[in-house]
Amino acid sequence: MIAHDIAAMLDDSIQTVAGSNTTNILVGPIRLPVELDGETVLFQWYCWLPVHDPAAARICREQADTEQLIGRLSSFNLAEKQQSSVLVYGDFAGAERALIRMHSICHTGDIFGSKRCDCGFQLHESMKMIVRHGTGALCYLANHEGRGIGLFSKAMAYILQEKGLDTVEANLELGFKDDARNYDDAISILRFLRQKPVTLITNNPKKLEALKASGMNVEDRIPLWGDISPYNEKYLQTKVARSGHWRSGAGCPNEDD
Numbered sequence: 001m002i003a004h005d006i007a008a009m010l011d012d013s014i015q016t017v018a019g020s021n022t023t024n025i026l027v028g029p030i031r032l033p034v035e036l037d038g039e040t041v042l043f044q045w046y047c048w049l050p051v052h053d054p055a056a057a058r059i060c061r062e063q064a065d066t067e068q069l070i071g072r073l074s075s076f077n078l079a080e081k082q083q084s085s086v087l088v089y090g091d092f093a094g095a096e097r098a099l100i101r102m103h104s105i106c107h108t109g110d111i112f113g114s115k116r117c118d119c120g121f122q123l124h125e126s127m128k129m130i131v132r133h134g135t136g137a138l139c140y141l142a143n144h145e146g147r148g149i150g151l152f153s154k155a156m157a158y159i160l161q162e163k164g165l166d167t168v169e170a171n172l173e174l175g176f177k178d179d180a181r182n183y184d185d186a187i188s189i190l191r192f193l194r195q196k197p198v199t200l201i202t203n204n205p206k207k208l209e210a211l212k213a214s215g216m217n218v219e220d221r222i223p224l225w226g227d228i229s230p231y232n233e234k235y236l237q238t239k240v241a242r243s244g245h246w247r248s249g250a251g252c253p254n255e256d257d
């Protein structure tokens with residue numbers, strides 16, 4: 001258990017958000033000053049914890065007592081599990097127009113700046129787009145590594161790609177789906193934070209379909225291509241030729257190259 005006065009400090013910042021199949025415990029907003037293009041930009045940051053077990057989810061919903069919830073968390077070794085989060089900019093609940101990005105984690109591209117993909121570029125560019133627009137949210141989806149196959153499997157997929165397989169073939173030959181990502185929890189959080197329409201930053205039709213299928217009010221889509229180099233050319237061409245990513249927008253790769 002934790003002390004009553006400590007729980008009281010967190011009480012206003014913790015809530016439960018019902019999802020389609022889970023309950024999510026949401027913490028935030030937390031002020032997050034971020035270095036972006038030589039300036040410090042203030043985002044509001046939230047993190048969520050999905051509770052998949054139906055009985056535990058019901059307890060969270062029905063007895064959403066902060067003291068009890070937090071008191072149990074230290075026994076769960078949460079560092080061993082991935083938790084996703086969302087960076088919010090501006091008046092996300094109230095503004096008429098807002099941009100959103102569902103960004104799938106890429107340890108190599110986002111953290112190390114690997115040029116084998118365009119993930120690091122897309123992460124930073126979409127944050128800048130949201131700030132330039134004035135309002136928006138970027139979900140950083142931590143259970144999406146390697147399009148949902150995990151980091152270790154992505155490492156094996158990279159080895160197969162060096163032997164000539166493309167991104168899709170490598171995932172399939174390792175016994176995975178080409179794309180195993182699920183957006184449900186992130187959509188629940190976004191819908192909790194904003195009911196008004198959103199514009200999605202993506203080249204991926206499956207992301208748009210997932211949002212629309214959930215009933216989310218998506219009014220538009222903005223493409224985001226760029227940072228093409230000899231290191232990621234084949235990866236980007238494969239996205240268009242095999243994964244069905246839209247071939248439109250500035251910087252889009254030519255699949256015939």
Ligand SMILES: Nc1nc2c(ncn2[C@@H]2O[C@H](COP(=O)(O)OP(=O)(O)OP(=O)(O)O)[C@@H](O)[C@H]2O)c(=O)[nH]1
Pocket residue numbers: 102104105106107116117119122144145146147148149154157158161167171201202203204207224235239243245
């Ligand atoms: N399996 C696999 N995953 C990769 C590879 N390179 C990057 N990724 C992962 O791919 C995910 C990003 O997916 P992409 O298909 O590049 O782009 P997207 O998110 O579907 O579409 P956009 O919204 O347009 O960015 C991240 O989770 C990366 O970790 C790779 O070579 N193999």
